[in-house]
Amino acid sequence: VQLLESGGGLVQPGGSLRLSCAASGFTFNNFAMAWARQAPGKGLEWVTSISGRSGHTYYADSVKGRLTISRDNSQNILYLQMNSLRAEDTAMYYCAKGLGVGATWFEFDYWGQGILVTVAT
Amino acid sequence: DIQMTQSPASLSASVGDRVTITCRASQGISNYLAWIQHKPGKAPKSLIYAASHLHSGVPSKFSGSGSGTDFTLTISSLQPEDFATYYCQQYYSYPLTFGQGTRLEIK
Numbered sequence: 001v002q003l004l005e006s007g008g009g010l011v012q013p014g015g016s017l018r019l020s021c022a023a024s025g026f027t028f029n030n031f032a033m034a035w036a037r038q039a040p041g042k043g044l045e046w047v048t049s050i051s052g053r054s055g056h057t058y059y060a061d062s063v064k065g066r067l068t069i070s071r072d073n074s075q076n077i078l079y080l081q082m083n084s085l086r087a088e089d090t091a092m093y094y095c096a097k098g099l100g101v102g103a104t105w106f107e108f109d110y111w112g113q114g115i116l117v118t119v120a121t
Numbered sequence: 122d123i124q125m126t127q128s129p130a131s132l133s134a135s136v137g138d139r140v141t142i143t144c145r146a147s148q149g150i151s152n153y154l155a156w157i158q159h160k161p162g163k164a165p166k167s168l169i170y171a172a173s174h175l176h177s178g179v180p181s182k183f184s185g186s187g188s189g190t191d192f193t194l195t196i197s198s199l200q201p202e203d204f205a206t207y208y209c210q211q212y213y214s215y216p217l218t219f220g221q222g223t224r225l226e227i228k
Contacts, residue, residue, distance in 0.1 A: 036165075044157070044165065044208055046217035058215050099170060105153060105212050109176065111164040 001025040003095045003112035010118045015085050021078040021095030021112060029053055029073040032098035032106055035080050037091035038114075047093070048080070052101035063089075085119045092116050123147050123211050127220035133228040138199045142223045144192040144209035153213035156185055156194045159222075160205045168207075169194065201227070 007019040019035070034049040048069040049058045057069055068081040078095055092114040099107040124147035134140050144154070152172035159165040167176045169185040172192055182197045196203055204227050209220040 043206075043222045044159065044210070044219045046210075046219070049215075049217070060216050094165065096165075106217060107155060107170045107212055108157065108165075108167050108210070111166070113164045 001097060001110040003097060003110060005093065005095050005112045005115035008093065008115035008117045010120065011085055012121055013086060013119055015119070017082045017085065017117060019080040019082065019093055019095075019115060019117070021080075023076045023078065023095075023097070026097065028071075028076040030101050031109075032101060032103040033069075033071060033078045034096045034098065034103070034106055034108065035067075035069060035078075035093055036096055036108075036111075037093045039088070039091040042091075045091075049098070049103040049106045050078075051103040052098075056103060058103060058106075082117070085117075087119050090117060090119045122216055123150060123214060123218050125209055125211055125218050125220040127207075127209055127223050129223060130221065131224040131226065133226050134199055135228045136199055136201060139195065139197045140199065140225065141196075142194045142207055142209075142225075144187075144194070144220050146190045146192075146211055146213075149189045150211045150213035152188050153211055154185075154187065154192050155210045155212065156183075157208045157210060157219075158205045159208065165208075196225075199225075 002024045004022045035047040066084045095112040097110045154172045156169040173185045
């Protein structure tokens with residue numbers, strides 16, 4: 001299993017960014033996926049999850065309406081569209097694979113190395 | 122939201138020691154509890170799911186127990202590669218929540 005995040009960087013408050021996670025080594029559409037993050041000096045925080053086939057999504061209240069998870073099962077890529085970014089969104093973002101196809105009870109399985117997003121002027 | 126509280130926040134131990142980390146949920150979560158290891162600059166690593174089931178490839182020196190609100194992670198025969206931060210995480214209901222982490226340091 002490999003999960004490779006890309007698309008991070010420095011963005012101004014109010015700006016947008018799209019993260020990608022290229023997945024390999026497993027049948028992508030058979031597994032739920034998620035994004036989690038770790039702000040500087042803080043612990044892990046779940047951000048959003050998506051089921052494998054139906055595309056059902058779940059969001060943390062802190063990102064609802066601003067961040068959108070999606071997946072392209074034909075290309076084995078997970079996305080995180082980030083709009084209206086705030087300073088408090090500054091964090092290392094991790095892509096993660098679930099243990100099963102559903103996201104109702106999401107068990108983290110494999111994690112990517114992470115990609116840094118910095119929101120600052 | 123379900124709050125997850127870990128103790129201790131930090132722990133010093135020696136190579137060869139056995140250590141136990143506890144995690145308490147603010148309400149019952151059955152066995153929907155995971156343990157995750159995280160080293161600085163590395164990808165987090167999932168160790169245990171369903172409170173006591175080891176992920177593939179995780180050595181048996183790691184063990185988990187508990188149900189309802191109280192859970193433990195035990196690591197036996199500590200090796201240098203085990204020194205990291207450990208998080209518990211509930212997936213009983215959304216939002217998924219993590220404990221604040223337990224930093225395991227070499228004495």
